[in-house]
Amino acid sequence: MDDLLQEMIRPAGPSAADRARRRRFVASAATVGLAVVGVSSLTTSALFRDNDDAGVSGFTTGSVSISGTPVDEVITTDPLVAPGDTSYAVLDVLNDGSLEHRYAIEYAATNRNSAQAPADRPVPDLASVVDIGLYALPTGAACDAAFVASAQPLVPVQKLAAGAENVLLGSRTDGVQGGERTLIAGASEQLCVSLGLPIGAGNEYADATTDLVFTFFAEQTKNN
Amino acid sequence: MPFLPATRRDRRTRPVRRRARRTPPGSRRARGVRVALWTVVALCVGSYAASLLVPLYFQVQEQRLLIVVSGSMSPYIDAGDAVVMKQIENPAELRVGQVVSFWPQDSEVLQTHRIIRLEILPVLEQDESTGRMVPKLDEATGEPITRPYIFTKGDANDEPDPNATPVNRVRGVVLAVHPGWGAVLGWAHSATGRFVMLGPPLLILAGMEVAAVVQARRARARRPALGIERSQVDDLLFE
Incomplete structure (x- = not known):
């Protein structure tokens, strides 16, 4: 009875079993709490991977821009250029946009009489007899006969065609058409152009000139 | 005061100290x-x-830990390393040679590469008449609108990255690498x-x-009964 009364007057503290149970409860609560914290934005925003999708500040479109050295190559059958001669010219192509692009090349060839020809002479179609070749010029290489003799042409050597929008390399049509060249953003390259007057060109092509203008068409490669 | 049996008078002079039951030592x-x-x-x-x-x-x-999963920056950063990254507030803080984390123009996946060039490029628009890309002009000033870009390359890659990245897509600069x-x-x-x-x-x-x-249930089953009826306790308490 005394034990019972003492228990009522001055209750005993928690038993060892109660303390043990409290420890287990606290440990369990802490474990579950850590699991919740672990999947919360508090920690997921502190640690991320470089393959995570994440919000991007602003949506910015890039640019496709190409600049090439326009070549008004003049071929004239004056005493300086004779049948059998070949002229060489370098085209500098620069991707000055922010996106990688592929590019195609077209040219426009315009025939005319040179100053030495009679004014009333019909303009000979000099372009139709001139051979054009296109080569990728490695850095430091010279665009000359020695290089062309050993280089692989980007396109088969072919006769020029008078008029505009003559395809030289690739195609201006959207998408990969075959033959286009690729330049990453900020990159540049040089192309070597050879223009040859065949040895069999007749006298009708004397004092004649063909003006060439090259046009570059560039499009982004990504998603295209 | 309730009447207590004589046999328990001695106990009244000596308070009984109660201690919590100790669990039996395991x-x-x-x-x-x-x-x-x-x-x-x-x-x-x-x-x-x-x-x-x-x-x-x-x-x-004010830093972030970034887990690198690709090896494009090896040996400086290997896959499985973590880098400490600090967000940049001012594009002027960027320098050639820094390693930065950014979202490439063609992706929403973060990439960590080294800056090889910084350049300000004009914003371009297509001229409808010529088809050529021309600089876009600010309507207020008439000056070309420009935007800063970084050109990047992974240390382990042979070629630079194909596209330049606007500075506003740079997430931060790498301060340290923890292998x-x-x-x-x-x-x-x-x-x-x-x-x-x-x-x-x-x-x-x-x-x-x-x-x-x-264990508690087994202990209760083994504990002997006190031998005191509930009615006896009530009688003593409320007498």
Whole structure:
């Protein structure tokens, strides 16, 4: 009875079993709490991977821009250029946009009489007899006969065609058409152009000139 | 005051000190098992807590931990490393040679590469008449609108990255590299890691609770009855 009364007057503290149970409860609560914290934005925003999708500040479109050295190559059958001669010219192509692009090349060839020809002479179609070749010029290489003799042409050597929008390399049509060249953003390259007057060109092509203008068409490669 | 039997008068002069019942000392083996289990719980929970505290520590300093999963920056940064990254506030802070994390123009996936060139490029628009891209002009000033870009390259890659990146897509600059941290932290923060590190402690704690309940029931079954009727207690209390 005394034990019972003492228990009522001055209750005993928690038993060892109660303390043990409290420890287990606290440990369990802490474990579950850590699991919740672990999947919360508090920690997921502190640690991320470089393959995570994440919000991007602003949506910015890039640019496709190409600049090439326009070549008004003049071929004239004056005493300086004779049948059998070949002229060489370098085209500098620069991707000055922010996106990688592929590019195609077209040219426009315009025939005319040179100053030495009679004014009333019909303009000979000099372009139709001139051979054009296109080569990728490695850095430091010279665009000359020695290089062309050993280089692989980007396109088969072919006769020029008078008029505009003559395809030289690739195609201006959207998408990969075959033959286009690729330049990453900020990159540049040089192309070597050879223009040859065949040895069999007749006298009708004397004092004649063909003006060439090259046009570059560039499009982004990504998603295209 | 209730009348107390004479045999208990002596006890009235000496207060009885009550102590909480002590659980019977377990055998050495049982105690060892409990210590081992609690050690496992502490290690697992402590390890997981550490994996949370490490990135939070950097976050408090306005930095972020980035786990690198590709090897394009090897040997400077290998896959599985973690880099400490600080967000840039001013594009003027960027320098050639810095390693930065950014979203490429063609992707929403973060990439970490080295800056090889900084350039300001004009914003372009197509001239409808010529088809050529021409600089876009500011309507107020008439000056071309420009935008700063970074050109980047992975140390392990042969070629630079194909596209330039606007500076506003740069996430931050890499301040330090911690080899191996990424693999450990990445695993710890994964679903598998959480399961492996937190599952056993919860199971252990649940098992210990079940064992305690079973042990308590057995102890009650073994305890002898007091031999005092409830009615006798009531009589004494309310007399």
